[in-house]
Amino acid sequence: MRETWVVAATSNRFGRSTESARESATRVAREAIEQSGLDPKAIGQTFVANCLGFAEHQAHVGPLINNGLGIPDVPSVTVESACSSSSAALHEAFVHVAGGFVDAALVVGVERVMQMDSLKATSYFADAADYPFETRNGATFPGLYATLAAAYAAKYPTRPEMFGAVAVKNHANAARNPHAHFQKEISMETYLSSPMIASPLRLYDCCPFSDGAAALVIAAKEASPRPRHEPLVVRASARAGAVTALQDRPTLLGLPSTRVAAEKAFRQARLEPRAIDFLEVHDCFTIAEMLALEDLGFFPPGGAKDAALEGVTQRDGKLPVNPSGGLKAKGHPVGATGAGQVVEIFEQMNGLAGTRGVPHAETALAHNVGATGGSCSVHILSRR
Numbered sequence: 068m069r070e071t072w073v074v075a076a077t078s079n080r081f082g083r084s085t086e087s088a089r090e091s092a093t094r095v096a097r098e099a100i101e102q103s104g105l106d107p108k109a110i111g112q113t114f115v116a117n118c119l120g121f122a123e124h125q126a127h128v129g130p131l132i133n134n135g136l137g138i139p140d141v142p143s144v145t146v147e148s149a150c151s152s153s154s155a156a157l158h159e160a161f162v163h164v165a166g167g168f169v170d171a172a173l174v175v176g177v178e179r180v181m182q183m184d185s186l187k188a189t190s191y192f193a194d195a196a197d198y199p200f201e202t203r204n205g206a207t208f209p210g211l212y213a214t215l216a217a218a219y220a221a222k223y224p225t226r227p228e229m230f231g232a233v234a235v236k237n238h239a240n241a242a243r244n245p246h247a248h249f250q251k252e253i254s255m256e257t258y259l260s261s262p263m264i265a266s267p268l269r270l271y272d273c274c275p276f277s278d279g280a281a282a283l284v285i286a287a288k289e290a291s292p293r294p295r296h297e298p299l300v301v302r303a304s305a306r307a308g309a310v311t312a313l314q315d316r317p318t319l320l321g322l323p324s325t326r327v328a329a330e331k332a333f334r335q336a337r338l339e340p341r342a343i344d345f346l347e348v349h350d351c352f353t354i355a356e357m358l359a360l361e362d363l364g365f366f367p368p369g370g371a372k373d374a375a376l377e378g379v380t381q382r383d384g385k386l387p388v389n390p391s392g393g394l395k396a397k398g399h400p401v402g403a404t405g406a407g408q409v410v411e412i413f414e415q416m417n418g419l420a421g422t423r424g425v426p427h428a429e430t431a432l433a434h435n436v437g438a439t440g441g442s443c444s445v446h447i448l449s450r451r
């Protein structure tokens with residue numbers, strides 16, 4: 068495999084967008100290519116992540132992005148892996164570049180859902196669960212993650228403040244992030260008095276519906292890019308799957324696909340979890356951040372529940388988690404989320420993260436889950 072770099076990474080502000088998905092995707096893609104210093108014609112293939120294009124009557128957005136970039140003859144493919152679509156697209160780009168099929172690839176994640184009301188969005192999103200066993204019987208993602216939270220709380224002594232501390236931390240981080248959907252801090256009192264959505268999950272346990280677009284340029288060292296910012300080396304790009312329906316899982320105390328993807332990633336990178344300076348993990352609900360930290364091997368089972376409350380995972384803690392604000396507060400524009408995590412790591416490592424910067428970071432991990440873990444990606448990125 069060839070050494071493969073992320074040479075550019077950019078996103079728009081997540082939240083409500085007035086642009087169509089096609090427009091915002093093309094704009095961030097153009098910015099990423101400019102940042103990369105590459106001629107657009109050097110892009111060998113574009114990998115697009117977009118789950119709900121049909122809601123805007125615009126599927127097949129890849130060729131349109133390439134048209135807008137002036138490279139209509141470059142092939143594109145849309146990768147769908149629910150909420151992990153753009154980390155899956157990054158994985159495909161990595162395989163193509165590291166394997167020598169192309170010297171440079173463009174990854175674009177984009178979603179536009181805020182033109183729908185929450186009811187419609189909830190219903191569309193739920194189609195990524197197991198339809199006959201879960202969705203058709205009324206399951207929604209808040210409901211499915213509430214089931215995981217309830218199982219966790221039944222096994223380990225858990226107080227609402229433990230979930231609340233994750234929400235308070237991620238809102239505090241997002242308040243310093245110009246890309247974030249919610250740029251406001253919340254207090255524990257606000258968390259505790261927020262409405263119950265699916266017990267035990269409250270409003271502030273949930274990520275919002277967001278619009279957003281993020282783009283990455285991936286290149287081999289041999290492509291001789293002269294990027295504006297310092298490239299990051301992709302040390303590991305690993306994916307895994309799992310049984311989809313929660314009822315068929317041997318345990319609800321974690322997501323099996325995270326464990327498998329993490330094992331693969333650490334083996335590929337030849338690193339241990341202690342080498343990771345900070346993480347962007349998939350906190351679509353606060354329980355998901357806790358499970359991720361345990362499944363990735365940073366805490367023993369039941370050990371992550373106190374992490375945020377004790378300050379360990381805060382920006383200035385021993386193990387900063389989601390300095391971007393995470394899906395919880397930076398936002399979750401499904402197709403753009405995984406690429407957005409890499410944008411955060413890129414900005415952090417390049418000293419572009421302003422007051423939310425994690426000092427002295429050399430190596431970071433991005434963890435992105437599809438639905439309740441039917442798919443999962445783990446990427447490990449380092450400064451050169």
Ligand SMILES: CC(C)(COP(=O)(O)OP(=O)(O)OC[C@H]1O[C@@H](n2cnc3c(N)ncnc32)[C@H](O)[C@@H]1OP(=O)(O)O)[C@@H](O)C(=O)NCCC(=O)NCCS
Binds near residue numbers: 189264273276438
């Ligand atoms: C939590 C949820 C049900 C709230 O939806 P809703 O009740 O329709 O909320 P609305 O859109 O009417 O917004 C009401 C207010 O709450 C805020 N809000 C909405 N969702 C929020 C969230 N997740 N966190 C914080 N604030 C939120 C809105 O900004 C709005 O604030 P305002 O009155 O100051 O403008 C919805 O955000 C949700 O389902 N989230 C999960 C999405 C999901 O499942 N994603 C896939 C994960 S796998």
